[in-house]
Amino acid sequence: MSLLTVRALVRSLGQRRLLAIDELCLSAGESCVLTGANGSGKSTLLRILAGIDAPDAGTGCFDGRPFGWSPYPDWLRKQVTYVHQQPYVFHSSVIDNVAYGLRARGVPRAERARRVEEALSWARLHHLLDSPPARLSGGEKQRLALARAWVLRPRLLLLDEPTASLDADSRRQTIELLRTFADAGTTAIIACHDRDVIELPAMRRLDLVDGRIITD
């Protein structure tokens, strides 16, 4: 069964068409890698699916339930998580960052603590608990952002170039984490050029050219 279906999705900026997708269907548990040149619409698509930007037109259906884009429904916001190419970390603590989405969902304190602990172990962040999040390296911030997403067990995960501008070691660790997302059956769309990500097992590939999906 399809988890996400979007049809006739259009987004323009002035005269320029950024996105024109006839149909995109994503099955539950499926992982997709989204490739395409700079400006092909990868980030635009992810930001629309995450409810950060709204399209000019298009229909959407999530788990059999139709939804509109503006306003993006709260129930869907709780199911979908998006991670920026260069993740933003809140100026609080590593633990508060990981717990943020759980607090937003009203998860009780004891369960929150247990899930945060598990996510910190998963992303190997324990040694950074006392570091101010803003001082973390690019790779550490990426792992923190992935832990922040992992702890929520989203039904749909959207990642924008998760391995871009990381050093070799951070890149390897990030790919390992992405593999566990896939192994856990998380439905994901990953905008990426990294061959090691594209070649992850059972990864479906979508190519975007000028805002259109040309290979699927």
Added chain:
Amino acid sequence: MTLWDATLAALLLLVSGDRELWGIVGVSLSVTLRAMLVATPLGIAAGYLLATVAFPGRRLLIVLTQGLLASPTVVVGLILYLLLSRQGVFGELQLLFTQTAMIIGQVLIALPVLIAFSLSAIQGADPRARETAQALGASAPRIAWTLLLEVRFALMAAVCSAFGRIVSEIGCALMVGGNIAGVTRNMPTAIALETSKGDFAQGIALGIVLLLVALGINSAFAFFQGEARR
């Protein structure tokens, strides 16, 4: 009395715990702190709305707020005096020459500073902060709270700046407070009065306290601005 003698007498007044002098300091700080308690949430909320919500007339409101940053406090006092005087719209409330009138005046003076600085702080925040909060499923109030926490040092700088502006203003306090001893006489109005009477010692003593308060506030302002840039 030479300037040196007056300064020595002023220091003596300060260290001897002169009841009248410290009473004036108390009125000043009490009125200003209460005004800040009212103005701060209002100003930050208005700054947040102006920064994040699109509505007709928003641009005009922003320009108006920025224009009011430099409004002469004596004009604010004059308008408030006309509103609160016996023939004024709010004359029946009998607020003229009370601390409440001074607080209202200080709130009106502080609001443009708080709104303009908050607006600037929130507009200057990294857009990914809001997007990340959204993407993690936060509700609109939680997103707002998160954003305010992210720019907290810039907001503290706004609070310091507004406090600095109202604690030392004289025009409005004199017009709507009336400089009544023990009730509405604050540091700036007392300095003006004592100096005009030739009692330089109390004027200098209050000037020293006001200067120290201003110095403390400006140091805090500089600290928070530095933290906000980090």
